[in-house]
Amino acid sequence: MAYRKIPTLGASRSLSSLLEAFKNPSAFLLKLSCAAGDIGQFKAGPVHIVCVNRPEWVHTILVEQASAFRKMPAVKTLSVFTGDGLLVNDGATWAKHRRLAAPAFHRQRILAYQEVAAQAAREAIASWQNGQVIDLEREMKRLTLTIVGRALFTRDINEIADEFSRDVDCALDYVNGLASRVTLPLVRSLARRNREALAAIARVDATVRRLIRARRAQPALHDDDFLDMLLAAQTEDGESLSDDEVRDEVITMFVAGHETVATVLTWLFYLVARFPEVQAGLEREARETGIAGDAQHGAPFQRPYALRVYKEAMRLYPGGFTIGREAIRDVPLGDYIIPAGAWVMISPYSVHRNPAIFPEPEQFNPERFAPENEQALPRAGYIPFGIGPRACIGGQFALMEGQIIVSTFAQHVRLVNVTPGEVGINPLVTLRPSRKIEMRVEKFTSD
Numbered sequence: 001m002a003y004r005k006i007p008t009l010g011a012s013r014s015l016s017s018l019l020e021a022f023k024n025p026s027a028f029l030l031k032l033s034c035a036a037g038d039i040g041q042f043k044a045g046p047v048h049i050v051c052v053n054r055p056e057w058v059h060t061i062l063v064e065q066a067s068a069f070r071k072m073p074a075v076k077t078l079s080v081f082t083g084d085g086l087l088v089n090d091g092a093t094w095a096k097h098r099r100l101a102a103p104a105f106h107r108q109r110i111l112a113y114q115e116v117a118a119q120a121a122r123e124a125i126a127s128w129q130n131g132q133v134i135d136l137e138r139e140m141k142r143l144t145l146t147i148v149g150r151a152l153f154t155r156d157i158n159e160i161a162d163e164f165s166r167d168v169d170c171a172l173d174y175v176n177g178l179a180s181r182v183t184l185p186l187v188r189s190l191a192r193r194n195r196e197a198l199a200a201i202a203r204v205d206a207t208v209r210r211l212i213r214a215r216r217a218q219p220a221l222h223d224d225d226f227l228d229m230l231l232a233a234q235t236e237d238g239e240s241l242s243d244d245e246v247r248d249e250v251i252t253m254f255v256a257g258h259e260t261v262a263t264v265l266t267w268l269f270y271l272v273a274r275f276p277e278v279q280a281g282l283e284r285e286a287r288e289t290g291i292a293g294d295a296q297h298g299a300p301f302q303r304p305y306a307l308r309v310y311k312e313a314m315r316l317y318p319g320g321f322t323i324g325r326e327a328i329r330d331v332p333l334g335d336y337i338i339p340a341g342a343w344v345m346i347s348p349y350s351v352h353r354n355p356a357i358f359p360e361p362e363q364f365n366p367e368r369f370a371p372e373n374e375q376a377l378p379r380a381g382y383i384p385f386g387i388g389p390r391a392c393i394g395g396q397f398a399l400m401e402g403q404i405i406v407s408t409f410a411q412h413v414r415l416v417n418v419t420p421g422e423v424g425i426n427p428l429v430t431l432r433p434s435r436k437i438e439m440r441v442e443k444f445t446s447d
């Protein structure tokens with residue numbers, strides 16, 4: 001069969017585009033992806049990149065033909081920090097790690113972490129003064145790092161929290177920068193930060209290895225946290241993870257599990273502050289249902305409206321800006337063919353802005369995720385956690401965590417936006433805001 005040529009994205013050709021790409025490659029890639037319609041292609045030096053947005057083709061790539069693809073090589077820059085963890089691994093090693101890590105994310109495990117999330121949210125609120133102006137993104141990162149930290153190492157996180165969080169942040173900024181930016185002034189500043197970041201990576205590595213050794217030395221002391229699960233994990237054939245592999249997965253969970261959630265929450269509170277009716281809906285639900293009981297007693301925490309708001313925030317601002325693959329062999333896609341060696345970019349950000357699936361896609365409207373509307377969505381039309389075998393292992397954890405944080409905040413506090421003007425996006429590995437978002441904390445007097 002004769003295949004059609006994949007349309008070339010004109011925006012990739014001009015000199016001004018080259019400059020744009022040089023200044024901020026991720027922002028440029030995202031722009032091209034949004035301009036691609038169902039499918040489009042361009043060359044970036046020797047690399048052939050195909051952007052795909054049409055849901056049924058997204059499904060073909062990530063699910064039906066998943067074995068014809070591996071992770072896009074750019075993702076591998078993360079391994080400076082994460083080693084060979086799940087995010088960057090492929091093939092048989094990835095499959096083994098995924099099997100061994102999966103039990104840590106089973107429903108019962110996630111229920112056990114609900115109170116960890118609720119407690120951390122209450123502590124964050126208590127740490128703010130009434131009327132204080134906070135840097136929203138920084139506070140959300142602190143909160144989500146605390147939660148993932150306690151879920152991973154219950155016993156040890158308080159002892160290491162502050163320095164460890166700073167180091168994880170510093171290392172992440174560095175690997176995000178490596179993956180995304182190459183402008184000259186930045187190369188200079190990266191070189192300076194390099195030493196700092198590499199030292200931070202070494203400290204995180206040493207801390208995680210020390211914790212692993214301590215746990216191995218005292219196997220009788222069970223915290224029943226992620227670290228215990230990873231150390232005890234065994235397949236039916238008796239395979240388990242070595243200390244190096246556990247180290248890689250622990251750091252991967254920190255990397256994958258905190259900035260994504262923090263970014264979604266940052267955008268969520270920014271959006272909610274502009275829609276008083278949504279704020280009122282959240283406060284009503286929190287007032288009517290209370291908060292403490294079910295999170296503490298292991299019943300599933302369900303706040304349907306908070307969940308709708310979270311899902312809609314994730315539609316407009318999905319945590320990760322792209323899902324990248326490299327084709328191992330030629331893959332037919334409708335009338336087109338993705339040639340072996342091409343990189344494929346699927347951006348949840350552009351997939352979620354398809355007006356045929358989400359009318360008036362730029363509008364923030366949580367009712368899109370009312371059960372009857374959500375059920376009517378086409379498969380692969382909403383992919384904040386990806387789909388298929390490589391879908392996010394922490395998706396259910398993130399939904400639980402988001403719901404609890406949003407609901408706990410709605411019960412105790414209102415965040416009022418005091419940032420002048422509109423805030424745009426700064427796509428790095430996650431979809432960060434382009435500048436600081438400041439919020440004034442208004443605590444409810446009944447607290």
Ligand code: HEM
Nearest residue numbers: 086087256257260261319320384385386390392393394398
């Ligand atoms: C709102 C929050 C989150 C978003 C939007 C998100 C998004 C994603 C996406 C899109 C992928 C798939 C990438 C691909 O197919 O190439 C992924 C993978 C992954 N996520 Fe998440 N994630 C979130 C939270 C979490 C959390 C809380 C954890 C862990 C505690 C986590 C751990 C991982 C891991 C380990 C992978 C790699 C899975 C594999 O390849 O087997 N994520 N995430």
